[in-house]
Amino acid sequence: MREAVDLAIAQHKDQPGPLLQVLHAVQAQLGYVPPAAVPVIADALNLSRAEVHGVVTFYHFFRQSPPGRHIVQICQAEACRAMHCETLTEHARKRLSIDFHQTTADGAFTLEPVYCLGNCACSPAMMVDGDLYGRVTPEDFDAMVAAKSAKQ
Amino acid sequence: MTTTVYIPRDATALSLGADAVAQAIAAEARQRNLDIKIVRNGSRGMFWLEPLVEVSTASGRQAYGPVKAADVPGLFAAGFLDGAAHPLHLGATEEIPYLKSQERLTFVRVGVIDPVSLDDYLAHGGYAGLRRALTLEPAQIVQEVTDSGLRGRGGAAFPTGIKWKTVLDQPPQQKYVTCNADEGDSGTFADRMLMEGDPFMLIEGMTIAGIAVGATRGYIYLRAEYPHAHRALNEAIAAAYQAGYLGPDVLGSGKRFDLEVRLGAGAYICGEETSMLESLEGRRGEVRVRPPLPAIKGLFGQPTIVNNVISLASVPVILEKGAQFYRDYGMGKSRGTIPLQLAGNIKRGGVVERAFGLTLRELLYDYGGGSASGRPLRAVQVGGPLGAYIPESQFDTPLDYEALAGIGALLGHGGVVAFDDTVDMARMARYAMEFCAIESCGKCTPCRIGSTRGVELMDRVIANIDRERNLQLVEELCETMLHGSLCGLGGMTPYPVQSALKHFPEDFRKTVQ
Ligand SMILES: Cc1cc2nc3c(=O)[nH]c(=O)nc-3n(C[C@H](O)[C@H](O)[C@H](O)COP(=O)(O)O)c2cc1C
Ligand code: SF4
Ligand code: FES
Numbered sequence: 001m002r003e004a005v006d007l008a009i010a011q012h013k014d015q016p017g018p019l020l021q022v023l024h025a026v027q028a029q030l031g032y033v034p035p036a037a038v039p040v041i042a043d044a045l046n047l048s049r050a051e052v053h054g055v056v057t058f059y060h061f062f063r064q065s066p067p068g069r070h071i072v073q074i075c076q077a078e079a080c081r082a083m084h085c086e087t088l089t090e091h092a093r094k095r096l097s098i099d100f101h102q103t104t105a106d107g108a109f110t111l112e113p114v115y116c117l118g119n120c121a122c123s124p125a126m127m128v129d130g131d132l133y134g135r136v137t138p139e140d141f142d143a144m145v146a147a148k149s150a151k152q
Numbered sequence: 153m154t155t156t157v158y159i160p161r162d163a164t165a166l167s168l169g170a171d172a173v174a175q176a177i178a179a180e181a182r183q184r185n186l187d188i189k190i191v192r193n194g195s196r197g198m199f200w201l202e203p204l205v206e207v208s209t210a211s212g213r214q215a216y217g218p219v220k221a222a223d224v225p226g227l228f229a230a231g232f233l234d235g236a237a238h239p240l241h242l243g244a245t246e247e248i249p250y251l252k253s254q255e256r257l258t259f260v261r262v263g264v265i266d267p268v269s270l271d272d273y274l275a276h277g278g279y280a281g282l283r284r285a286l287t288l289e290p291a292q293i294v295q296e297v298t299d300s301g302l303r304g305r306g307g308a309a310f311p312t313g314i315k316w317k318t319v320l321d322q323p324p325q326q327k328y329v330t331c332n333a334d335e336g337d338s339g340t341f342a343d344r345m346l347m348e349g350d351p352f353m354l355i356e357g358m359t360i361a362g363i364a365v366g367a368t369r370g371y372i373y374l375r376a377e378y379p380h381a382h383r384a385l386n387e388a389i390a391a392a393y394q395a396g397y398l399g400p401d402v403l404g405s406g407k408r409f410d411l412e413v414r415l416g417a418g419a420y421i422c423g424e425e426t427s428m429l430e431s432l433e434g435r436r437g438e439v440r441v442r443p444p445l446p447a448i449k450g451l452f453g454q455p456t457i458v459n460n461v462i463s464l465a466s467v468p469v470i471l472e473k474g475a476q477f478y479r480d481y482g483m484g485k486s487r488g489t490i491p492l493q494l495a496g497n498i499k500r501g502g503v504v505e506r507a508f509g510l511t512l513r514e515l516l517y518d519y520g521g522g523s524a525s526g527r528p529l530r531a532v533q534v535g536g537p538l539g540a541y542i543p544e545s546q547f548d549t550p551l552d553y554e555a556l557a558g559i560g561a562l563l564g565h566g567g568v569v570a571f572d573d574t575v576d577m578a579r580m581a582r583y584a585m586e587f588c589a590i591e592s593c594g595k596c597t598p599c600r601i602g603s604t605r606g607v608e609l610m611d612r613v614i615a616n617i618d619r620e621r622n623l624q625l626v627e628e629l630c631e632t633m634l635h636g637s638l639c640g641l642g643g644m645t646p647y648p649v650q651s652a653l654k655h656f657p658e659d660f661r662k663t664v665q
Contacts, residue, residue, distance in 0.1 A: 119341070122164055
């Protein structure tokens with residue numbers, strides 16, 4: 001952990017307004033921003049812990065606990081609602097037996113809401129580990145889960 | 153002879169399997185010993201046809217779509233590399249009516265070129281705007297933009313030239329050009345398509361802006377939800393540096409312009425310009441009180457241009473062809489073209505760049521082909537989550553800033569989200585409040601507390617608990633938010649709610665099952 005944080009700090013410290021960049025780099029490495037990283041980052045950037053913590057909690061993107069091996073984000077915004085993303089979301093919850101912001105017991109999947117992926121002409125949309133999916137049906141969802149589960 | 157095959161790298165095309173199609177085409181060509189060159193272009197913006205594969209033939213580019221990987225052997229067998237007939241053949245791409253009838257100024261190269269090839273950009277007229285700008289005085293560049301009538305495409309529609317003039321008029325010091333690429337509005341993807349499909353145009357626009365106002369550094373604030381755009385921008389920026397279009401001596405002019413991408417972190421409010429500046433400085437995206445204007449005290453307290461992607465990407469053509477060319481498009485005080493985005497429950501979703509003035513009905517039916525479900529369209533939301541819901545009876549409204557304002561709506565960033573008759577507008581009103589509650593920056597009470605209260609009130613309305621009284625309270629809450637919020641999130645969330653109440657009152661009075 002410490003190594004990833006130190007590297008992130010070293011990479012971005014000298015740029016103006018580097019905190020978000022540092023947090024992005026940490027999360028890219030570790031999958032989340034560990035609470036123990038906050039004082040280290042605060043020290044290095046001459047900020048208070050409260051400031052760093054305040055930034056981590058302000059942005060939906062930053063996680064404070066480790067996610068599952070796969071991150072599934074289902075769009076909840078208007079265009080996807082027009083194509084009944086609520087039904088897809090309900091299906092995903094049941095299929096994975098978790099709610100938003102939770103991780104399956106086997107650590108495979110974390111489910112998150114997202115508000116527009118820019119795929120609004122092919123709704124409902126979802127993103128899995130940075131890959132975009134369009135016109136997602138419950139069957140597509142199950143196929144994605146099966147494919148990801150087979151891979152590991 | 154090598155045949156060029158175009159398969160988009162656009163995120164939507166990828167979401168529909170474009171990578172698998174590209175792999176299948178490469179494999180099939182290898183097996184058949186055919187010499188092809190695959191170009192990963194942007195999307196033409198006809199998403200019901202994606203993945204749209206194009207082949208360069210003697211009779212121009214021929215389109216096939218929507219192509220699945222399984223279709224590929226059949227396409228080769230039919231001779232698609234020569235533009236031969238096939239059930240998926242759509243004819244010459246440029247002749248497809250959806251595309252042919254458009255007036256593409258900003259999207260002129262999107263889907264046409266290899267987005268990250270500087271040579272391709274130059275071969276298609278790229279950087280002519282910057283070259284001309286470098287022959288002008290800064291004030292002349294700003295004047296040209298002012299005369300073009302360009303208004304900000306991010307939502308507020310403020311005249312771009314006037315904003316630039318304010319920055320130019322500040323005494324020489326460190327100034328910045330920032331591009332708002334947060335594109336958080338549901339139903340919008342024009343920024344994304346432009347950044348993925350023609351990133352050099354944005355880079356050129358920002359460079360011209362920098363030279364116009366004396367800013368040596370630019371930032372693109374890109375939402376984290378757009379990893380594909382991130383990659384395309386970074387590739388294009390690296391190529392522009394390599395060839396001297398960015399850096400200490402732009403095209404040998406002796407002028408510096410540096411540019412980098414900074415990622416947001418999933419906060420809708422960071423699309424509001426002062427919140428975006430806070431975020432760029434590495435802080436919580438809390439909205440700043442104005443004045444001072446960002447043009448006077450913006451990023452790190454310095455004079456700063458904040459413009460939307462499409463605003464900045466409109467600048468090269470204005471400089472290349474002149475202000476008059478641009479302002480000849482459009483109607484009234486809405487000059488030029490706007491890339492409209494058709495989304496939601498629509499048969500032919502995509503991007504339609506036209507001069508201002510097309511009616512909503514023309515867009516929804518002539519282009520969109522009606523709903524995707526085949527059921528009647530009942531409502532559309534124009535301008536993102538803070539835009540009003542518009543009923544069928546108002547579909548003849550022209551899409552220009554003033555005409556929409558006239559019916560209590562807004563054009564915003566040009567997104568149009570269609571709903572069929574299965575929509576429950578009371579639930580959409582509840583969602584508007586919920587979204588505001590989730591995304592509020594927390595600075596003012598009407599927005600922070602009011603939106604949560606709005607969700608509770610709507611829950612009671614939907615459950616038919618003391619319904620008329622709670623509807624009355626929703627109306628009062630909307631008035632409080634409208635007048636007591638610091639920025640548009642709290643201040644405009646009432647638009648979708650009040651318009652839903654006004655045009656679809658029956659949805660708020662349904663019997664509870
Ligand atoms: C809540 C809120 C969200 C906004 N989101 C965006 C956005 O995602 N992209 C954008 O360009 N402008 C957005 N704006 C408008 C910006 O504040 C600003 O007007 C715009 O970036 C200026 O650029 P322009 O003049 O080129 O449109 C938003 C405004 C508000 C109030
Ligand atoms: S209206 Fe909402 S988002 Fe805007 S400044 Fe106030 S609390 Fe923040
Ligand atoms: S609203 Fe879901 S992708 Fe845009």
